[in-house]
Amino acid sequence: MFHVKVCGVTTPEDALLAIEAGADCIGLNFVPGSPRQLDEATGRRIRAAVPAGVAVVGVFAGATAEQIRRTAEVVGLDAIQLHGHLAVEDFVSGPVDPPELCRDLAPLPVIRAVRLEAAAPKGDPLASARRWVAAARLLGHPPVMAIVDASVARGTTAGHLGGTGAVVDWAALASAKPLDIPMALAGGLDPGNVASALAASGLQAVDTASGVEASPGRKDAEKLRRFVAAARGARHSSGDPPRSCR
Numbered sequence: 001m002f003h004v005k006v007c008g009v010t011t012p013e014d015a016l017l018a019i020e021a022g023a024d025c026i027g028l029n030f031v032p033g034s035p036r037q038l039d040e041a042t043g044r045r046i047r048a049a050v051p052a053g054v055a056v057v058g059v060f061a062g063a064t065a066e067q068i069r070r071t072a073e074v075v076g077l078d079a080i081q082l083h084g085h086l087a088v089e090d091f092v093s094g095p096v097d098p099p100e101l102c103r104d105l106a107p108l109p110v111i112r113a114v115r116l117e118a119a120a121p122k123g124d125p126l127a128s129a130r131r132w133v134a135a136a137r138l139l140g141h142p143p144v145m146a147i148v149d150a151s152v153a154r155g156t157t158a159g160h161l162g163g164t165g166a167v168v169d170w171a172a173l174a175s176a177k178p179l180d181i182p183m184a185l186a187g188g189l190d191p192g193n194v195a196s197a198l199a200a201s202g203l204q205a206v207d208t209a210s211g212v213e214a215s216p217g218r219k220d221a222e223k224l225r226r227f228v229a230a231a232r233g234a235r236h237s238s239g240d241p242p243r244s245c246r
Helices: 012-021 040-049 065-075 100-105 127-138 170-175 194-201 221-237
Strands: 004-006 025-029 055-060 079-082 110-115 145-149 183-185 206-208 213-215
Touching: 004 221, 012 025, 012 040, 012 221, 025 040, 040 055, 040 065, 055 065, 065 100, 100 110, 110 127, 170 194, 183 194, 183 206, 194 206, 194 221
Parallel strands: 004 025, 004 206, 025 055, 055 079, 079 110, 110 145, 145 183
Antiparallel strands: none
């Protein structure tokens, strides 16, 4: 789906900065409470500035299929990223995105944000993610990609599910059996750590938001250039097959 995604873009100018730096995917945040949240009109203006060949993904958490479809149509989104919690549990009060959304959003491609579990069943930190993808596949429409983001506390509200600067446990991710769909790495990635993150995790696709900002929601041109150069350099220097494509 992508190799370098810059998420939380809030202006057409920042979208163009990311693309000029070499990003092949732009993320527009429609999650309530996020400092990078957009309305549909702003999202549409950003979409109009993005040239052909660069994917535009809308990020949602806890929205209904009807709400997501409307925004996708108005803005012109290429794909949907679901960033809510994976499952409903008695002590989870935050937004949940169930597997049924993949079916209800078809034929729109869905990217699923997942998180490592510290106390994982049978030592599998991707167990919940694996179940979610399997359930979506049984319904006939699995996600096209998974983004591994930093862990959050159960019940975390929508606006604090991403873009916080928290980092994934790269070693734990590397030791886990990969999902059976392409995988990308997110969570606190910046120009200084993205090469190390790719080397440690074994993945070759990345997603960043806060790590290339001058302030929340405003991108920094120099950080963007350094981030994309480091990410692409790390990918090309690796002789191992990418886990994201296995």
